Amino acid sequence: MSQKKKKKSSIVQRIQRFWRETVGELRKVTWPTAPEAWKMTKLVMLVMVLMAAILGVLDFFFSQFISFLVNL
Numbered sequence: 001m002s003q004k005k006k007k008k009s010s011i012v013q014r015i016q017r018f019w020r021e022t023v024g025e026l027r028k029v030t031w032p033t034a035p036e037a038w039k040m041t042k043l044v045m046l047v048m049v050l051m052a053a054i055l056g057v058l059d060f061f062f063s064q065f066i067s068f069l070v071n072l
Contacts, residue, residue, distance in 0.1 A: 009017070032040065
């Protein structure tokens with residue numbers, strides 16, 4: 001069986017192909033409007049603050065529990 005050898009493209013050709021494909025994909029993206037982006041940003045910030053508070057409280061209680069066990 002004969003295998004066809006593919007001609008290796010140069011690094012410049014590969015970069016050009018990558019760039020063309022990237023630009024093509026970015027043109028397909030539905031970008032959010034400015035108000036939508038701000039709304040999503042606020043939501044992300046709210047979730048981050050809530051998760052930080054929850055993790056902080058859990059960390060405090062677990063550290064108190066470990067201290068209690070160590071001091072027994």
